[in-house]
Amino acid sequence: MTIKKVGIIGAGKVGIVLADLALRAGYEVRISGSGSVGKIALIIKTLVPGAIASENSDVVANSDIILLAIPLSRYKNIDPALLRGKLVIDAMNYWWETDGIREEVLAPGLTSSEQVQAYFKDSALVKAFNHMGYHNLQEEAQPAGSPKRKALFVTGDDRTAVAEVAHFVDTMGFDQIVHYDLADGIMTEPGSPLFGASLKYDDLKDIIDHFDQTEFGKKIAASEK
Amino acid sequence: MVNVDKLEFGIETFGDIVANEDGSLQSAAESIRQIIHEGEIADKYGIDVIGVGEHHRPDYSVSSPETVLAAIASVTKNIKLATAVTVLSSDDPVRVYERFATLDGLSNGRAQVMLGRGSFTESFPLFGYELTDYDDLFNEKLGLYDELRKEKAVTWSGKFRASLTDQEVYPKTEHGELETYIGIGGSPESIIRAVRFGYKVIIAIIGGQADRFKPYIELYHEAAKQLNKPEFPIAVHSHGFIADDKDAAIEVAFKNIKENFDRIGLTRGWAPMSREQFDSETKVGSFYVGDPETVAQRMARTINLLDLGRFDLVYGAGNQTAAQRERMIELYATKVIPRVKEILTEKEAAK
Numbered sequence A: 001m002t003i004k005k006v007g008i009i010g011a012g013k014v015g016i017v018l019a020d021l022a023l024r025a026g027y028e029v030r031i032s033g034s035g036s037v038g039k040i041a042l043i044i045k046t047l048v049p050g051a052i053a054s055e056n057s058d059v060v061a062n063s064d065i066i067l068l069a070i071p072l073s074r075y076k077n078i079d080p081a082l083l084r085g086k087l088v089i090d091a092m093n094y095w096w097e098t099d100g101i102r103e104e105v106l107a108p109g110l111t112s113s114e115q116v117q118a119y120f121k122d123s124a125l126v127k128a129f130n131h132m133g134y135h136n137l138q139e140e141a142q143p144a145g146s147p148k149r150k151a152l153f154v155t156g157d158d159r160t161a162v163a164e165v166a167h168f169v170d171t172m173g174f175d176q177i178v179h180y181d182l183a184d185g186i187m188t189e190p191g192s193p194l195f196g197a198s199l200k201y202d203d204l205k206d207i208i209d210h211f212d213q214t215e216f217g218k219k220i221a222a223s224e225k
Numbered sequence B: 001m002v003n004v005d006k007l008e009f010g011i012e013t014f015g016d017i018v019a020n021e022d023g024s025l026q027s028a029a030e031s032i033r034q035i036i037h038e039g040e041i042a043d044k045y046g047i048d049v050i051g052v053g054e055h056h057r058p059d060y061s062v063s064s065p066e067t068v069l070a071a072i073a074s075v076t077k078n079i080k081l082a083t084a085v086t087v088l089s090s091d092d093p094v095r096v097y098e099r100f101a102t103l104d105g106l107s108n109g110r111a112q113v114m115l116g117r118g119s120f121t122e123s124f125p126l127f128g129y130e131l132t133d134y135d136d137l138f139n140e141k142l143g144l145y146d147e148l149r150k151e152k153a154v155t156w157s158g159k160f161r162a163s164l165t166d167q168e169v170y171p172k173t174e175h176g177e178l179e180t181y182i183g184i185g186g187s188p189e190s191i192i193r194a195v196r197f198g199y200k201v202i203i204a205i206i207g208g209q210a211d212r213f214k215p216y217i218e219l220y221h222e223a224a225k226q227l228n229k230p231e232f233p234i235a236v237h238s239h240g241f242i243a244d245d246k247d248a249a250i251e252v253a254f255k256n257i258k259e260n261f262d263r264i265g266l267t268r269g270w271a272p273m274s275r276e277q278f279d280s281e282t283k284v285g286s287f288y289v290g291d292p293e294t295v296a297q298r299m300a301r302t303i304n305l306l307d308l309g310r311f312d313l314v315y316g317a318g319n320q321t322a323a324q325r326e327r328m329i330e331l332y333a334t335k336v337i338p339r340v341k342e343i344l345t346e347k348e349a350a351k
């Protein structure tokens, strides 16, 4: 599939940056918040002129790829049927300041993206854009080949979907380290040395490849036993 | 266009614990007394505002900023006394009004309220609030505060606080209104909210380049026009450190800002600050670090770029010594501020 139209659910800090990057990459962009178009129209017009302010259902209906950029504690406000059959990027993290107590948002023992995938069970979910801070995403996007280019971790269970997202990430201005296991999303969850970090390909790959040797990796391994 | 004559300069502290020369840490009580002394220095040198943060954590000494500001009020003459910020979401707006109206009386009208959602969340469980009500709490309490600020009898009801019927709240201020800012981070929603209430805005730029806020400021002005609300010059607050020698300043700042950032990161799960990140923040980002000339150049650039009316430098991050903190305030007041004004005057003349 060629991706031409990008839909972003969530018109907050990350959603707006992703919209900006997608516009710069030449995509047609739709974006929605939790409420009416009126609530975000001026924000979109001023911050990301060219993006179409809309509502969730219209965004989904008219996009080839959907980015979830809403607080993790809110994903269940979206009807899974709405995203059926869609290619979906999960940019969400558990963040206690907005999401509250972890146990109330996530079941123990499963990574956040696995739970999001289980909920949107008829969508192909790929985790990406979650581990870099929003202003780094905005300021550090670079064309392929640039020596300053940073890398993002991309992972999911569906190989075709992962490949499509990896290509999409490339067009958005980042190198990719690709895995084919959604559970590996743990490597970039809060607590990981990659969460909030902004690294070039080699440095990111090095930590991913030796994840079990990081403090966080050891902790995760110990809790799995 | 920047109005250089009206430009305001502030310093802000979060009440970080002060270090002794031998590296040991002072008590919270000593650190609080140090802030009073710094307020005095800032006033002596003509800095316009001092802001004191509210935190409920072991690494910061101040949980009741108005009390600290009241002490500063008694040893200063002109400097405005602000909070940076008052975490309104977990406070009682009636109490907030009362405390600031009292401070305003004590200080001859120098109190300045800065309301925010805060970037820490300890106050929520501490005062019995749910983090998941984060947005609703702030919206509702801001609504009540706005009523109280009119200094007339208030009739109000909401979800999080007992209702009020035709209730007067005291003391009334001498000028009839508390000067009020809303402190915001990177959320566009917050800009619109501040406009809707018609309050002044102070933006916390604590990561990345100031340039990315240009559209946000445009959004502020656009929204004000559309909603027919007053437009004020925007204020910005960012972290900094100034010393006589540039390299020394960078090393002190790196050690302290990194320690501070990493300690907070530990509880939130973000990665430690790398040297590369720090260097990029000091070169083109949100840290104003160096000798007076370097800091002045970077501040002038930001003020000009964003067309600001006020710039507050956050000082004392991490565990700095009293001597480092005091010297920084002195350099800021006597070297940086005049130099920033000079650069901006030249720029305006060239336009």
Ligand SMILES: NC(=O)c1ccc[n+]([C@@H]2O[C@H](COP(=O)([O-])OP(=O)(O)OC[C@H]3O[C@@H](n4cnc5c(N)ncnc54)[C@H](OP(=O)(O)O)[C@@H]3O)[C@@H](O)[C@H]2O)c1
Residues within 6 Å of the ligand: A009, A010, A011, A012, A013, A014, A015, A032, A033, A034, A035, A056, A068, A069, A070, A071, A072, A074, A077, A078, A091, A092, A093, A094, A095, A129, A130, A131, A132, A133, A134, A135, B187, B189
């Ligand atoms: N901040 C970062 O640096 C960063 C980086 C990478 C990933 N992330 C992740 O990205 C997500 C968003 O973070 P953020 O910082 O952008 O948060 P934010 O600024 O609070 O924005 C969240 C946005 O989601 C919208 N929203 C909530 N429920 C919705 C729904 N059911 N349908 C459509 N929109 C909805 C909100 O709209 P309303 O205001 O109308 O509710 C708001 O526009 C989080 O999961 C976060 O962990 C953040």
